[in-house]
Amino acid sequence: MLRVFLAVLRRELLLAWRERVDVLVTLAFFVIVTCLFPFGVGAEAAQLRAIAPGVLWVAALLSLLLSLHRLFERDFADGTLEQLLLSPEPMVSWVLAKIIAFWLAAGLPVVVAAPVLALAFNLDPAGWPVLIEALALGTPSLALIGALGAALTLGLRGGGMLLALIVLPLFVPVLIFGAGAVEAEISGVGARAHLLLLGGILAAALALAPPACAAALRMVND
Amino acid sequence: MLECRNLVCVRGDRLLFRGLSLSLGPGELLRVVGPNGVGKTSLLRLVAGIARPEAGEVRWRGELIGRGEIFRRELLYLGHAAAVSEQLTALENLRFACTVSGEAADEEACVAALTRFGLGDALDLPLGVLSQGQRRRVRLARLFLAAARPLWVLDEPFTALDTEAVKLLAEQVSAHCAAGGMVMYTTHQDVELARASRLLNPGDFVGRERAC
Numbered sequence: 001m002l003r004v005f006l007a008v009l010r011r012e013l014l015l016a017w018r019e020r021v022d023v024l025v026t027l028a029f030f031v032i033v034t035c036l037f038p039f040g041v042g043a044e045a046a047q048l049r050a051i052a053p054g055v056l057w058v059a060a061l062l063s064l065l066l067s068l069h070r071l072f073e074r075d076f077a078d079g080t081l082e083q084l085l086l087s088p089e090p091m092v093s094w095v096l097a098k099i100i101a102f103w104l105a106a107g108l109p110v111v112v113a114a115p116v117l118a119l120a121f122n123l124d125p126a127g128w129p130v131l132i133e134a135l136a137l138g139t140p141s142l143a144l145i146g147a148l149g150a151a152l153t154l155g156l157r158g159g160g161m162l163l164a165l166i167v168l169p170l171f172v173p174v175l176i177f178g179a180g181a182v183e184a185e186i187s188g189v190g191a192r193a194h195l196l197l198l199g200g201i202l203a204a205a206l207a208l209a210p211p212a213c214a215a216a217l218r219m220v221n222d
Numbered sequence: 223m224l225e226c227r228n229l230v231c232v233r234g235d236r237l238l239f240r241g242l243s244l245s246l247g248p249g250e251l252l253r254v255v256g257p258n259g260v261g262k263t264s265l266l267r268l269v270a271g272i273a274r275p276e277a278g279e280v281r282w283r284g285e286l287i288g289r290g291e292i293f294r295r296e297l298l299y300l301g302h303a304a305a306v307s308e309q310l311t312a313l314e315n316l317r318f319a320c321t322v323s324g325e326a327a328d329e330e331a332c333v334a335a336l337t338r339f340g341l342g343d344a345l346d347l348p349l350g351v352l353s354q355g356q357r358r359r360v361r362l363a364r365l366f367l368a369a370a371r372p373l374w375v376l377d378e379p380f381t382a383l384d385t386e387a388v389k390l391l392a393e394q395v396s397a398h399c400a401a402g403g404m405v406m407y408t409t410h411q412d413v414e415l416a417r418a419s420r421l422l423n424p425g426d427f428v429g430r431e432r433a434c
Contacts, residue, residue, distance in 0.1 A: 007321040011310070018309040018348075079303025082272055088294040088324040222273050 004089040005097045012101030022067065027109045030063035034117050045122050052121035053131065053182035060110045060135060061142060061171050067106045068146040068167070069153075069160045071098060072217065076154050085221055091214035099147045099210065107139035123182075130185040130195070137198040138178040144202075144209035145170045151216035174201055223247055223404060224269070224373060229278035231264050231424075238264055239427035242278070248372070248402040251395070253409070253419035261424040262408040263302055263377055269406060270299040270375050282373070295324050298368040299375045304357050308350035312341050312360045315349060319364055327367070335366035339390065354382045362387075365394050374398060376407040388413060 016023060037055045038048060075081040084094055114135055115128050123131070149167035153159035181194035224246040231238040238261035246252055254262045267273040269280055271287045271294075280287050287293045306315040313332055320327030336345055339359045349357050362379060374395070380388050388411070395405050396416030407419075 004322055004324075007318055011307075011314070011318050014314070015307060015309050074307075077303075078307070079301050079305035080307070082299070082301050082303070083305050083319060083322055085272055086270060086294055086297065086299055087322045088291045089322075094322075 001089050001093050004087055005093040008084075008094040008097035009101050012098055013104065016101065016105035022070075023105050023109060026063050026067050026106050027113060029066055030059050030110050030113060031117065033059040033062055035120075038121075048121045049123060052118060052123040053127070053179040055121070056114050056117060056131065057135075057138075057175050057179045060114065060139060061168075061175060063110055064106055064139065064142050064146060065164055065167065067102075068150050069163055071102055071147055071150040072154050073150075076220070081217065082221060085218065091217070092210045095147070095210045095213045095217070099143055099213075102147065103140050103143040107143055111135045111139060124186045127182045127186045130191045131182045133195060134178045134181040134191070134198060137195060137202055138174045141174050141198070141202045141205045142171055144205040145174075148209050148213050148216065151213045151220070154217070154220045174198065177201070223283060224406075225281045225284075226269065227279050227281075229265070229268055229280070230276040231261055231268060231273075232276045233261075233264060237428070239424040240277075242424060242427040244422060246373075246404045246406060248404060249399050249417075250404055251399050251415060251417060251419040252404075252406045253421050254406065254424065255408070255421050256423040256425045265424050266299070266375050266377050266406065266408065267301075270297060272299070272301075296371050297373045297375065298323070298364065298371045300361060300364065300377065300379060302377045304361055306349050306357055306360055309348055311346050311348055312336055312352070312356075312363075313345045315360050316363055316367075319361070320367060323364075325367060331367055332363075335363040336360065338366055339363045340387065355384060355387065358382050359387060362391060365391070365398075369398065369401070369403075372403050374403060374405045374407070376405065378408055378410075380409050380411045380413055392416075 034055055037051065041047060041051065072081065075084065085091070087094065111132060114131055118128055118131055146167050149163045152166065153163045156162060177194045177197045181191040181198065184194055185191040226242065226244045229242040230240040242265070244252065254265055256262055264273065268275050271280065282293045282296070305319065310318070313336065316332045316336060317327050317329065320332065333345060336342065339362065341356065341359055341363070344352060344356060349360065358381065365374070368374070379391060383391065392413050392415050399405055399417060
């Protein structure tokens with residue numbers, strides 16, 4: 001079981017490395033979306049500080065969404081998915097490997113870049129560790145939920161739009177607790193409850209999304 | 223060994239075939255023939271277990287194939303698409319394909335298979351710079367590593383190959399049958415194989431009807 005998991009993980013990371021421009025584009029998108037907000041709402045320091053957690057979270061979520069449709073698309077088009085379906089190993093193992101690789105390529109850079117942008121928004125330094133923790137717990141959930149959407153819309157005409165319509169509402173709980181965690185920490189309430197809830201969402205997504213994804217992928221090829 | 227009973231295949235709202243039964247024993251070659259759109263690829267996908275038939279059943283060694291691990295370890299299915307990544311090298315692609323299908327795939331064996339198929343000097347090139355025929359060779363190199371798998375299901379294996387590669391492939395297929403393997407394949411080319419193939423046209427099984 002581990003062999004196929006590792007082979008898929010290795011291949012996906014290798015592909016991400018060979019096409020690292022895509023990773024940079026995702027990251028650049030995150031940075032640019034974040035930087036658009038001060039132009040829209042005005043550059044008043046107090047206001048920016050107040051909206052920073054929400055802005056960073058929405059931008060992180062959109063940048064993940066941007067590359068989500070690619071998760072299974074190419075494998076579906078070039079026949080690799082068929083070969084994976086015929087693997088004697090359980091589907092869940094390689095589906096999970098793909099999602100982990102996707103998060104490492106698209107989610108992790110966002111988590112790392114977020115504090116830098118938080119600095120630009122003059123976010124209270126007390127909130128930085130929680131911002132990173134919340135993103136580190138929340139973005140894998142987004143990747144897992146998003147992967148389900150990507151599997152469900154695979155091969156459909158206009159699948160990209162449909163994907164956004166399906167997964168964005170499902171991202172809402174993560175967004176609420178993720179942005180809320182930072183605000184709670186800064187206001188002195190403490191972010192523990194929010195982080196626990198994010199962890200709970202991640203645990204649920206980890207248990208439910210890969211099998212659902214596998215079922216959807218099998219249906220697409222049927 | 224392989225037995226299909228009363229398969230029914232519907233694509234969209236069109237009935238491709240119904241009541242299709244076939245059996246394949248050791249050493250047998252089955253060529254699926256017919257014009258484009260008659261359901262050759264659909265039939266192969268049903269047999270491989272990628273798609274599920276509307277009705278009917280596929281059995282391997284008497285067991286329904288379902289998601290059976292045993293069947294998948296004994297099946298080599300090479301579909302119509304190349305199933306290789308342009309960003310990866312020939313060797314990386316082949317090793318990945320082998321690992322996924324549950325073979326040991328050590329590097330030496332993969333290098334040997336690729337070299338035998340005339341890709342010895344292109345092992346470390348990304349497939350993006352290779353020709354269509356060479357890409358297909360990378361994929362078909364798996365045939366040199368899959369002798370232990372009794373059932374080969376090959377969708378258009380000879381497409382885009384030069385005459386020399388076609389010959390090499392035909393030899394490999396013939397050798398597999400001679401060793402007691404089974405091969406089910408489609409092709410539009412006339413290829414000389416060591417023993418005669420049985421022919422099967424899915425279109426003979428009530429094609430072109432509207433499903434209701």
